[in-house]
Amino acid sequence: MKSLPITIDSVRKAYGSYVALDDVSLDVRPGEFLTLLGPSGSGKTTLLMALAGFVRPDSGKFLLGDRDITRLAPNRRDIGIVFQNYALFPHMNVLANVEYPLALRKTPKAEARRRALEALARVKLEGLSERNIAALSGGQRQRVALARAIVFEPRVMLMDEPLSALDRNLRETMQYEIRRLHDDLGITTIYVTHDQREALTMSDRVAVMNSGRIQQIDTPQQIYDRPSTRFVAEFMGEANILAPGSVRTIDGGGASRETLMIRAESFHLDAKFVGQDGVALDGTLRAKAFRGENWLLTLAPDGGQEVLVCIPSAFAGDCAELAAGQRLTVYASAAKVHAIPGATA
Known part of the structure; x- marks a missing residue:
């Protein structure tokens, strides 16, 4: 029919x-x-x-x-x-x-x-x-x-x-x-x-x-x-809404000028996974949790709201050794960074 x-x-x-x-x-x-x-x-x-x-x-x-x-x-x-x-x-x-x-x-x-x-x-x-x-x-x-x-x-x-x-x-x-x-x-x-x-x-x-x-x-x-x-x-998921200026580009192009969304699982602990057009976010580790297939990290950027970072266990490296209060930089490829028009963080 x-x-x-x-x-x-x-x-x-x-x-x-x-x-x-x-x-x-x-x-x-x-x-x-x-x-x-x-x-x-x-x-x-x-x-x-x-x-x-x-x-x-x-x-x-x-x-x-x-x-x-x-x-x-x-x-x-x-x-x-x-x-x-x-x-x-x-x-x-x-x-x-x-x-x-x-x-x-x-x-x-x-x-x-x-x-x-x-x-x-x-x-x-x-x-x-x-x-x-x-x-x-x-x-x-x-x-x-x-x-x-x-x-x-x-x-x-x-x-x-x-x-x-x-x-x-x-x-x-x-x-x-x-x-x-x-x-x-x-x-x-x-x-x-x-x-x-x-x-x-x-x-x-x-x-x-x-x-x-x-x-x-x-x-x-x-x-x-x-x-x-x-x-x-x-x-739709663990989304980080980041105010303009929250992230910096790896290639030295400066800070973002838009409100951005980066999903928790889009972050990496190693810049080699994101390429030269990726972005970086610096902050202090507030908490971590092991969830079996991944680690969930809570990061407090300098002067910004907390960010969730989800690292697959297969690529977690030394996540188990990370301690609250430790300085940390996380990275995301440009393809995983999305600007939301009209949104405010």
């Missing part, structure tokens, strides 16, 4: 004086996996539920292809949904849960069973069709929810933090499985999460939201390496 684009046009939603969505516009490409990422209260779930039809926007519209679905009932939008709590029926077995969307659409029983079994096979649950929902693990319940969402062959898939209840290892496995399923089916997918690594791992593009607005939309690498605002920079 051909996937469709989604157009979100100037959507606004307020609850009294609280504005949950503030004139949000977004174009999602056919077959794209796009993630809405942001902290609690950023508006990402409200936007997803409005697109699904469970929240009525105050203004704006939603288009699926060239069809305006803004006022359509949820079951008429041709959208599959996977909820955070799975929303499975405990009194039905696995097969009945997956068949349910087809029953609503008056699909003949024999065809519904065939399609439900095919959907279960796609999510690797062959042989569990008669199992009670209560007897399933969290990961298996998630797979049932996925099978139920795809069984009627929707043109769009919406997922609201579907992995939040799973432990870390299972969560990472399911990230791969959901992305594989998306690629196999080619369904246009909008995925909601507050987990930055999850968004970076799974998405074609990421839309970072805050206070009901989209702060930036771009590829995962661009969002991480080239954030357009201070909020995006700090939300």
Whole structure:
């Protein structure tokens, strides 16, 4: 089935004086996996539920292809949904849960069973069709929810933090499985999460939201390496926002004149790793912590705010011998230094 684009046009939603969505516009490409990422209260779930039809926007519209679905009932939008709590029926077995969307659409029983079994096979649950929902693990319940969402062959898939209840290892496995399923089916997918690594791992593009607005939309690498605002920079990882003049260039060109972002893991303890166009930062070591795969150093530059420096254990050298109060110089390549227009440190 051909996937469709989604157009979100100037959507606004307020609850009294609280504005949950503030004139949000977004174009999602056919077959794209796009993630809405942001902290609690950023508006990402409200936007997803409005697109699904469970929240009525105050203004704006939603288009699926060239069809305006803004006022359509949820079951008429041709959208599959996977909820955070799975929303499975405990009194039905696995097969009945997956068949349910087809029953609503008056699909003949024999065809519904065939399609439900095919959907279960796609999510690797062959042989569990008669199992009670209560007897399933969290990961298996998630797979049932996925099978139920795809069984009627929707043109769009919406997922609201579907992995939040799973432990870390299972969560990472399911990230791969959901992305594989998306690629196999080619369904246009909008995925909601507050987990930055999850968004970076799974998405074609990421839309970072805050206070009901989209702060930036771009590829995962661009969002991480080239954030357009201070909020995006700090939300996406261990970002150091440095005032003009905080760093000096290795080639002697002088101090920076812009507000810069350098991620903690972009620093090195040896200048040879950054080249002649790199930058240097001098300061006093305040604290250090061993985190297994890396060392986290807290550095206090002269006259500036503290900076986080993350050194991989394989390149940590004498990090274990470093002591608080020791003078230290760290380096970063020019490619890892990003100026944020209009930001203040």
